[in-house]
Amino acid sequence: MRPSLSLALRLSTAATAGVLALVIAARPGIAADDAAAGQALFKTKCTACHSVDADRIGPRLQNVVGRPVASVPTYSYSPALKKLGGGWTPARLDQWLSGTQKMAPGSKMFLQVDDPAQRRLIVAYLQSVSEPSGLAAKK
Amino acid sequence: MGLIQRGAVGDRRNFLAGAGVVTLGIGAIGMTTARADAADRPSNDVGVIQTALAIEHEGIAAYRIAGKSGLLSASTLKVALTFMGHHQQHRDSLAKLVTQMGGHPVQPKTDADYIADLKLGTLKSESDIVALATTLERGAASAYIGQINALKDPQIARLFGSISADEAVHWTTLNNAAGTPIPAAAYLFA
Known part of the structure; x- marks a missing residue:
C-alpha cells in the first residue's frame, strides 16, 4: 500500500509502545517486560471480545484486578457469572483463564489459555491496567 | 530441470x-x-456459536461503518467490502446453526453501540481503520481456534477451523498492506 500508510502505522505503534512502557513502569510490583508481553498476548487472544475501556462481546477489563466479579454496571453478565461471587484477584483470573466453564459453567466465555506462562503474562497485563489498590494487592 | x-x-x-x-x-x-x-462433558456448542456470531456482527458493522466514512481509498474499500462479505457469510452459517439447534441467534447491537465500543468516531485516516481491522481480524482468528476445544460436534469444530483460516487471510492481507513484518515465531494465533 502507500508508503505514507505504512509509515503512519509504524509511528503509531512506536508511540503506543512508548506510552505503554511509561504507564507500566509506574505500576509497582509488575515487571514492565511481563506486562508488555502480556499486552501482546492480550491483543492476539482477547481482543476479539474484550477491550480495556469499552464493553464489547465481553466486559471492559480496565481495573478488573480488584473489582467484584460481574460488577461492570453497563455489561449484561450471564447468570452463571453473577452467581460466582467474590472478586478478581490475579490468582482467580489465572483460574478463570485456565477453564471458564469449570469455574462458572454456563458463562459466556469459552476461550481458555492452556499455557500457564501465557496466563501469567496476560494477568500481569491486566494488573498493569488496574488500580494497584484493593483486591489486586492480595494474591 | x-x-x-x-x-x-x-x-x-x-x-x-x-x-x-x-x-x-x-x-x-x-x-x-x-x-x-x-x-x-455437556455440550456448550450453542453458546460457543453465539459468541462467534457476536464477533461476526461486530466485524460486519466495523467494515460497513468504516466503508461509509469516506476515509478509505477505492482499492482499500474494495478489499474491506470483500472481507465484510466473508463475515456476512460466516454470520449466516452460524445463525443457521443456532436456529437448527433450537436457539435464537444473537442479534447485532446498534451502529451507535459499535461506534462507541470500537471508538470508530476517533478514526481519522485510512491507516487508523486498517490498524483497527488488523487487530480485530487477528483476535477473531485466534478466538475461533481458541474455542474449538470447547465444541462437542466435530463438524462445528471443522467450521470454526475454516472460519479461522478466513480471518487469518484477512489479517495477513491487512498486515502486509500496513507494512508490518510477519512475526518470526510460528503459531501466530496459538
Whole structure:
C-alpha cells in the first residue's frame, strides 16, 4: 500500500509502545517486560471480545484486578457469572483463564489459555491496567 | 530441470510424505484424547456459536461503518467490502446453526453501540481503520481456534477451523498492506 500508510502505522505503534512502557513502569510490583508481553498476548487472544475501556462481546477489563466479579454496571453478565461471587484477584483470573466453564459453567466465555506462562503474562497485563489498590494487592 | 534438482525434489517429497505420516499419527492421538474429553462433558456448542456470531456482527458493522466514512481509498474499500462479505457469510452459517439447534441467534447491537465500543468516531485516516481491522481480524482468528476445544460436534469444530483460516487471510492481507513484518515465531494465533 502507500508508503505514507505504512509509515503512519509504524509511528503509531512506536508511540503506543512508548506510552505503554511509561504507564507500566509506574505500576509497582509488575515487571514492565511481563506486562508488555502480556499486552501482546492480550491483543492476539482477547481482543476479539474484550477491550480495556469499552464493553464489547465481553466486559471492559480496565481495573478488573480488584473489582467484584460481574460488577461492570453497563455489561449484561450471564447468570452463571453473577452467581460466582467474590472478586478478581490475579490468582482467580489465572483460574478463570485456565477453564471458564469449570469455574462458572454456563458463562459466556469459552476461550481458555492452556499455557500457564501465557496466563501469567496476560494477568500481569491486566494488573498493569488496574488500580494497584484493593483486591489486586492480595494474591 | 537437472538430475540433481530432480533428485532433490524426489527426496523432499519422500521426506514430506514421511513427515506427514508422523504428524498425522501424533495429531490423531491428540484429537482422540480431545474428543474423548469432549464426549464426557455437556455440550456448550450453542453458546460457543453465539459468541462467534457476536464477533461476526461486530466485524460486519466495523467494515460497513468504516466503508461509509469516506476515509478509505477505492482499492482499500474494495478489499474491506470483500472481507465484510466473508463475515456476512460466516454470520449466516452460524445463525443457521443456532436456529437448527433450537436457539435464537444473537442479534447485532446498534451502529451507535459499535461506534462507541470500537471508538470508530476517533478514526481519522485510512491507516487508523486498517490498524483497527488488523487487530480485530487477528483476535477473531485466534478466538475461533481458541474455542474449538470447547465444541462437542466435530463438524462445528471443522467450521470454526475454516472460519479461522478466513480471518487469518484477512489479517495477513491487512498486515502486509500496513507494512508490518510477519512475526518470526510460528503459531501466530496459538
